[in-house]
Every structure is written in structure tokens, then in C-alpha cells.
Amino acid sequence: IRERARVQGIRRRLAGVRALSTTLVERADDPRLDDYRALNDQAFRRRYEGDVLFIVEGYVAIDRLIESGHRIRSVLLAPSRVDRFTANASTLAGRGIPVYEARRDVIADVVGFDLHRGVLACAQRRPLARVDELLDGATRLAVLEGLNDNENLGAIARAAKAFGVEGLLLDPTCTDPYSRRTVRVSMGEVLTLPISRAEPERWPEVLEDLRAAGFEVWAMTPAAAASGLWNVEIPDRVAVLLGAEGPGLTHRALAAADRQVRIPISAEVDSLNVGQAAAVTFAALTRP
Numbered sequence: 001i002r003e004r005a006r007v008q009g010i011r012r013r014l015a016g017v018r019a020l021s022t023t024l025v026e027r028a029d030d031p032r033l034d035d036y037r038a039l040n041d042q043a044f045r046r047r048y049e050g051d052v053l054f055i056v057e058g059y060v061a062i063d064r065l066i067e068s069g070h071r072i073r074s075v076l077l078a079p080s081r082v083d084r085f086t087a088n089a090s091t092l093a094g095r096g097i098p099v100y101e102a103r104r105d106v107i108a109d110v111v112g113f114d115l116h117r118g119v120l121a122c123a124q125r126r127p128l129a130r131v132d133e134l135l136d137g138a139t140r141l142a143v144l145e146g147l148n149d150n151e152n153l154g155a156i157a158r159a160a161k162a163f164g165v166e167g168l169l170l171d172p173t174c175t176d177p178y179s180r181r182t183v184r185v186s187m188g189e190v191l192t193l194p195i196s197r198a199e200p201e202r203w204p205e206v207l208e209d210l211r212a213a214g215f216e217v218w219a220m221t222p223a224a225a226a227s228g229l230w231n232v233e234i235p236d237r238v239a240v241l242l243g244a245e246g247p248g249l250t251h252r253a254l255a256a257a258d259r260q261v262r263i264p265i266s267a268e269v270d271s272l273n274v275g276q277a278a279a280v281t282f283a284a285l286t287r288p
Contacts, residue, residue, distance in 0.1 A: 020082055020089040022101035028109035032100060035122035036076055039111040039180060054178035056121045056188065059084055064188025066091055070123040075099045078107060078118030125178055131169065131206060134196040135213045138166040139237045140285060142278065143207070143217070145171040145253050146244035153177060154185025155275030156242070157193055161186075163282035167194040169210075169239070171203045171253075204256040207241075211258065215239045219249055219257035220281060222271055226262035229284050240281050245274050 025032060038044045039055060049055075053073070056065045059081075065072060066088060075092065077085065079101060085092075092099060108114045134141065142165050147153050153175055157168065168190075170177065177195050198206040207217050216235040220242050241257055243249035254260060263280050265272060272280070 020086050020099060021093065022077065022082060022099045025100045025102045026106065028106050032074075032098075033076065033102070033110045035073060036107075036110050036120055037112075039115075040113050045180075052125060053122055054125055054183065055180045056123060056191070057115075057180055057184045058117050058119055058187075061183055061186075061188030061191075062119060062121045063088070064191050065121055065123055068188075068191040070126055070191060072097045073122045073124060076107065076120040076122075077101050078104045078115075081118045084119075129167070129194045129196045131196050131198065131209055134167045134169060134194050135210065135215070138194075140165045140282075141167050141169060141210070141215065141239040142282075143169045143171075143210070143239050143241045144174050144243075145204070145241065145249055146247065147174045147242070147274070148244055150175055150179045150181035151185045152245060152273070152275045154182040154190060155273075156278040157182070157186040157190035159275065159279035159282050160193060161189040163279070163286055165240070165282050165285075167196070169206070170195065170197045172198060172200040204250075204253045207239075207253075207256045210239050213237070216259065217241055217257045218259050218261045218281075219254050220262070220277060221248060221254065221260050222262055223260060224262075226260040229261055229263050229281060232259070232261055234285055234287070238285060240278070240285075242274055242278055242281075 035053065036055070056062050062075065072095065075085070075097060077099065082101060085099070104114070104118060107118060142156060142160050144153070144156065147156075147170070157177070160168065168177065174197070176182065177190055183190055210217055215237045217239045218241060220240060241249060241253060243253065263272060263277055
């Protein structure tokens with residue numbers, strides 16, 4: 001292990017990679033770590049973050065954060081995680097982003113639990129896109145109604161990026177797309193997607209805006225009368241409408257869609273998780 005670390009260090013020096021500069025923080029009550037406090041206290045985090053901040057956890061998610069254009073306030077690393085961020089040293093330094101280093105027990109005291117990853121960042125939220133901005137130039141969109149599970153939303157965002165879906169339109173009741181759990185499950189991909197949220201008085205009437213822009217709106221449902229996914233012709237512009245786990249889409253949303261579409265599955269299985277259903281549907285959109 002020591003030899004491998006030595007070789008990696010030599011390679012970095014030969015490649016001219018800049019060393020990552022960190023600021024050591026030794027006390028959990030240090031105000032520089034306030035952005036990371038009580039991450040498992042949802043009520044406190046909603047008050048603290050509001051519509052201004054969000055937390056990103058994990059190497060890959062922070063890599064996506066750096067690419068996304070959100071303004072990063074700081075990064076917090078356990079000592080064993082510092083080397084992994086060497087590749088981002090120039091970017092972080094160039095943007096003047098402080099990188100704090102703290103022992104794992106200090107981080108645990110701050111966040112409220114043992115954070116195994118030992119890798120966090122705090123960033124400022126960009127304003128959500130307007131609906132017309134989301135539609136401009138897009139050909140594949142996901143429209144989500146009533147999604148109240150952060151992990152499901154994260155899985156849908158990750159699948160969207162994987163299969164070329166270009167943005168998310170959320171109804172007024174959908175969960176926060178920038179919650180820590182959503183960002184983590186999406187592997188940070190949600191941060192790189194254009195996202196818009198419909199106004200309460202415009203749901204589901206906003207689907208008319210999609211139709212006016214040339215989109216065909218598919219309401220995904222297990223109803224037997226719906227068209228089978230494999231038999232539907234793929235339109236040039238399509239918006240896939242997905243509902244919450246369990247209740248599915250409301251009657252108003254179903255009625256506002258152009259077409260109801262189902263994924264044919266075994267009769268022995270009741271249904272798919274909404275994240276799985278989204279991935280299957282998005283993949284089907286890419287077929288020749």
C-alpha cells in the first residue's frame with residue numbers, strides 16, 4: 001500500500017498536479033462548519049438551507065457539482081479523503097473555495113452521525129428554470145407529479161441523464177430536488193439537469209404548454225387499457241409523466257395527457273418502483 005501511494009505521488013508530481021490546500025479545523029463548534037450541522041435533523045435543515053443552500057455528499061456527486069455551475073461555498077474532508085481531491089485542486093483554488101479538513105470524530109459531532117464517506121460540500125442553489133426555458137430546444141423531458149420520496153427522485157434524475165432526458169418538470173407538491181439524499185442517489189446528476197417547477201395554479205394546465213411546444217405527453221400507468229410501451233411510436237418530442245409510488249398519477253393529470261402508456265410486466269408482479277419504471281421508459285425512448 002505504501003509503495004502504491006509513493007508511485008501515485010510521483011505520478012502526480014510528474015503530471016504537474018497542484019497539491020490540494022486545506023484548512024485544518026479541530027473543533028466541532030468552529031463556526032466555519034456551520035453549513036454542515038445536524039444533517040440528520042430534517043426540520044432544522046429545511047430552516048437552515050431554505051431555498052438558498054444544499055449539501056452534496058460523496059466524491060462523484062461533488063465532481064458533478066463542480067461541473068454544474070452551482071456556486072460552491074466550501075468543501076469538508078476527512079484526512080483520508082484529501083488525496084482523492086487533488087485533481088480538483090486548481091479548480092477549487094481558482095474559484096476561491098475553502099477546503100476544510102477535520103478528523104472523522106469532529107465531522108461526526110458536526111453532522112450528527114458517523115459519516116462514512118467523509119466527503120461533503122455546501123453550495124448555493126441556482127434559481128429553477130422557467131417552464132419556457134426548460135422547453136426551449138428540448139426533445140425529451142420527464143414530468144413528475146407528487147413525488148415525495150427523495151431517493152425515487154434521485155433515481156429518476158440519474159436515469160434521465162443516462163438516457164438523454166434533458167430536463168425535469170416538477171409539479172408543486174414534488175419533493176426538493178436538491179435534498180442531500182436526492183443528490184446522493186442521483187450521484188450528483190440532478191445538479192446538471194435543467195429543472196422547473198410548475199406554479200400551483202398552473203397544474204396540470206401547464207401540460208398544455210408542453211403540447212403547444214410540440215411535445216406528446218405520455219402518462220405512465222399500469223392500467224390494462226393503456227398502450228404497451230414497446231408498441232408505441234416514439235414522437236420527435238415527448239414528455240414522460242410519472243406519479244408517486246403507490247397512488248400514481250391523479251385523474252386530472254391522466255386526463256391532461258395525450259396518451260396513457262404502460263410497461264408490460266409479469267402478471268405475478270404488482271408493479272415496478274417508479275425509479276425503475278422511469279429508467280425502462282427512458283431507455284425505450286432511445287430505441288431505433
